[in-house]
Amino acid sequence: MLIDMSSDTTFIPLSVPCLGGREREYLTSCVDDNWVSSVGPFVRRFEGAFAQHVGASHAIACASGTAALHLAMLAAGVEPGDLILVSSLTFIASVNAIRHAGADPVLVDCHPGSWQMDMDRVSRFLMEECDTREGTCRHRQSGRRVAGIVPVHILGHGADLPALLAIAARHHLVVVEDAAEALGVRIAGRHAGTFGRLGCFSFNGNKTITTGAGGMVVTDDRTLADRVRHLSEQAKLPGSEYVHDAVGYNYRMSNLHAAVGLAQLEQLTGHLAAKRAIADRYASAFAGRAGIGWIRPTEGVDPAWWLFTLTIDPAITGLTARQVMAHLKEQGIESRPLWQPIHLSPAHTGALFLGGEVAERLYDQALSLPSSVGLSATDQDRVIETITELLMSNQRRSNHA
Ligand SMILES: Cc1ncc(COP(=O)(O)O)c(C=O)c1O
Structure with missing residues (x-):
């Protein structure tokens, strides 16, 4: 959806960056010091601070969240022909990364309350359609190895990781978490993205913190961390000669991006508090309104409310989500449906x-x-009032019909 932001000063966007800290100062120091590429000092500083923040031993900064996922698949040992379980309701990059590694997805529906991967379906598939023996799980019909599982923590919420880890252990599946939307999410007190062998984050412009474009792989395993770093640097062997021991990728984050990332990370606590306050205001405004719902956090998950997302039941409200979206757009308010x-x-x-x-x-x-x-209370009130008035006027119309 293209929205002309140039002529409308009251336009309310969906999710835009908040560059309110030392971004300019750090970027200026990159320019002053002539360090702009991925060998600059901000990359290691950002990686160190990020690893510490989420509680992982290693963090490797990447050019995007998609690149992070691709490298994580390769480091996790995913091989061409493997099958990988992954949520079907996700941004397409989670699944593309599986295909980039030469494997194929087994797409899993979501739980109706939490909207995260439905672990009952995963469990039934593995028990009824696969054989697990001698450390390997195979899909009976195709004979293909089921090598891993990618829980995607969507919309700033968390998947049922305790259940998932138990199932993964039983069937020898490697776990790679897609935590692109889950910065700030804690599951049983631990940061999302740190449960699997590897976890991946995104710093795309619409995320809770941004580098413009960027991602991060985290892991507690030094060997995997070294592998990710090596593949991200064209698999070049150390030294001044250009010798490469594998087909690698140019997936490193630049110093400029990392400078912004570090400044953003320093503001994360404030960003998360703002997201929570926004979610609380929406939740209390729409509580009890017939036909309106939203995601219910999984038990034990402390969500980060990246994007507050309503459900609008047309059978009760007489309105589809797309009709509400079109009306909001007319009023200069951006909203968006979930991914196909x-x-x-x-x-x-x-x-x-x-x-x-x-x-x-x-x-x-x-x-x-x-x-x-940076959404102001006044702007949020305008969003709430616009939706509430539309729902009420539609209800009045249907009462008179
Ligand atoms: C769930 C999910 N996975 C992966 C990605 C890919 O991240 P990037 O856009 O940084 O490549 C995104 C978002 O952008 C995402 O939302």
Whole structure:
């Protein structure tokens, strides 16, 4: 959706960066010191501070969250022909990264309350359609190895990791977490992204902290960390000669991006508090309104509320989410539906799907509302009033019909 922001000063965007800290100062020092590439000092500083923040032993900064996921798949030992379980209701990059590694996804529907990967479906698939023996899990029908599982913690919430880890251990699956949207999410007191062998984050412009474009792989395993770093640097062997021992990638983050990332990380506590306050205000404004719902955090998960997302039931409200989105757009307010579930995506036709219609219902009914860290109370009130008035006038019309 293209929105002309030039002529409308009252436009309320969905999720824009808040560059309120030392970004300019750190960028200026990159320019003054002539360090702009990935060998500059901010990269290591950002990696160190990030690892410490989430409680991981190692962090490797990457050019994007998608690059981080691709490298994590390779380091985790995913091989061409493998099957990898992954949420169907996710941004497409989670699944593309599996395909980039030469594997294929097994797409899993989501839980109706938490909207995260439905662990009952995963468990049934592994018990009923796969054989686990001698340290390997195989899909019976295709004979292919089921090598791993990628829980995606969507919208600043968390998947049911305790259940997932137990299942993964039973079936010898490597766990790679897609925590691109989950900075600040804690599960049983621990940061999302630090449970699996590797976890991946994104610092794309709409995330809770941004580097413009960027991502991070975290892991507690030094060997895996070294592998990720090596592959991200074109698999070049140390020294001045250009000798490479594998087909690598140019996936490193630049010093300029890391400078912004470090400044952003320093403000994370404030950003998370702002997200929580925004979610609280939406939740109390829409509480009890017929036909309106939103994500319910999984037990034990302390969410970070990246994008507050409503569901609008057309059978009760008489309005579809797309109609509400169009009305908001007319009023200069940006909102957006969730991603087309990947099992419906032409990009991944033919992938196995374990579901269910939950993801499809959420695709129809969900609408993410403005949730920028810098969203003012006045602007949020305008969003709430615009939606509430639309719902009420529609209700009045249907009462008179
Ligand atoms: C769930 C999820 N996974 C992966 C990505 C990919 O991250 P990037 O855009 O930084 O490549 C994103 C978002 O952008 C995401 O939301």
